[in-house]
Amino acid sequence: MKRRASLQWFRVGVFVGVLAVVAVMAGISLAWAEERDDGNVGGGDGFSNHSLKGYYGFNSSYGALVASGPNQPVVPALPFASMGRIFFDGEGGCIVSSIGNVNGQSIPSTSTSCVYSVNPDGTGTSEAVFPGTPIADPVPIAFVITDGGNEFRAVVTKFIVGTFTARRQ
Secondary structure, eight states, X not given: OHHHHHHHHHHHHHHHHHHXXXXXXXXXXXHHHSBOTTSOBTTSXXXXXXXXXXXXXXXXXXXXXXXXXXXXXXXXXXXXXXXXXXXXXXXXXXXXXXXXXXXXXXXXXXXXXXXXXXXXXXXXXXXXXXXXXXXXSOEEEEEEEEGGGTEEEEEEXXXXXXXXXXXXX
């Protein structure tokens, strides 16, 4: 009789232990899915414009500046690189300050208008206008947020053949 009671308590103990493990794992999963302080959700969904709020420093590697409009004469692409700082306001507005090197000539610039949009999966787009530079139209980029919002990687989708990485300052 004692042996049967001990076996029954053993089974109850194993069952309670399994339930405890399941509860802990469920708690970890729920904690992972809850919104973090930066507005992102652990699984990669739930990004928003607020996810990029703040200042980012960036640099581009070697790229090429191409003709900026349909009525422009065909010219060879000019070598291009840049570095600078971007401020995102968390609501879809931004400011870009940079220094570019176009074909060996330094061109400082600050955007007069800049907007961005972040999709729930962490991808997004932005465009900025830089008066006084070789590109009069808005310069569009596509990006993806990485490192939990501390970094994003971007590609310029018109006028410049090049990519850049920006890190939260």
